[in-house]
Amino acid sequence: QLQLVESGGGLVQPGGSLRLSCTASGFTSDYFTIAWFRQAPGKEREGVSCISSGGANTHYSNFAEGRFTISRDSAKNTVYLQMNNLKPEDTAVYYCAADRLTVCSVAVGGSRGRASSMDHWGKGTLVTVFS
Numbered sequence: 001q002l003q004l005v006e007s008g009g010g011l012v013q014p015g016g017s018l019r020l021s022c023t024a025s026g027f028t029s030d031y032f033t034i035a036w037f038r039q040a041p042g043k044e045r046e047g048v049s050c051i052s053s054g055g056a057n058t059h060y061s062n063f064a065e066g067r068f069t070i071s072r073d074s075a076k077n078t079v080y081l082q083m084n085n086l087k088p089e090d091t092a093v094y095y096c097a098a099d100r101l102t103v104c105s106v107a108v109g110g111s112r113g114r115a116s117s118m119d120h121w122g123k124g125t126l127v128t129v130f131s
Contacts, residue, residue, distance in 0.1 A: 002026040002120050004096050009125030012086055020081040020125060022096030029072070030054060033099050034079040035107040036070065037115055038092035038127075047113020048094070049081060050104035059104035061113065063089075086129045093124040 008020040022034060035050035049070040050059040058070050069082040079096060097118035099107070106117050 002098070004098060004120060004122035006094060006096050006122045006125040009094060009127045011128045011130065014087055014129055014131060016086050016129070017082070017084045018086065018127060020083065020094055020096075020127075022079045022081075022122060024077045024079075024098065027098075029077050029079060029098065030074050031100065032120075033102050033104060033107060033118075034070075034072070035097050035099075035102075035104065035113070035118060036079075036081045036094060037097060037108075037113065037118075038090075038094045039124075040089075040092040043092075044112060045095070045115045047108025047115070050108045051079060052104055053100075057104055059108050061108055083127070086127075088129045088131070091127060091129050093126050095122055095124045097121045 003025045036048040039045040051070045055072045067085045098120040099118045102117040
């Protein structure tokens with residue numbers, strides 16, 4: 001059974017850092033596009049970052065560019081999201097998602113990305129940035 005499990009969320013002060021992990025089981029994540037999305041209370045889910053199958057291409061939303069870095073560890077079947085210089089507006093539940101066919105420009109491109117383009121989802125991990 002294909003599963004995605006996120007971890008690494010928590011409480012952090014503004015300017016701090018967190019590294020989120022998305023560990024896959026039941027499939028080889030290298031063959032899938034993996035994307036991170038987030039959803040704040042009362043807001044729509046939005047794309048954050050994406051890495052293509054094989055890891056050759058990455059994509060970031062405007063708010064993530066320069067602060068967040070996505071990467072893969074094939075040996076651990078895990079995708080990471082390193083988040084630096086966190087801001088209160090980054091507070092949200094962060095989800096990872098996988099899809100065999102979707103490309104990153106579709107998954108997280110545009111104003112909010114397209115969550116509907118991704119087939120498989122984890123349950124999310126909460127990130128809270130507070131003063």
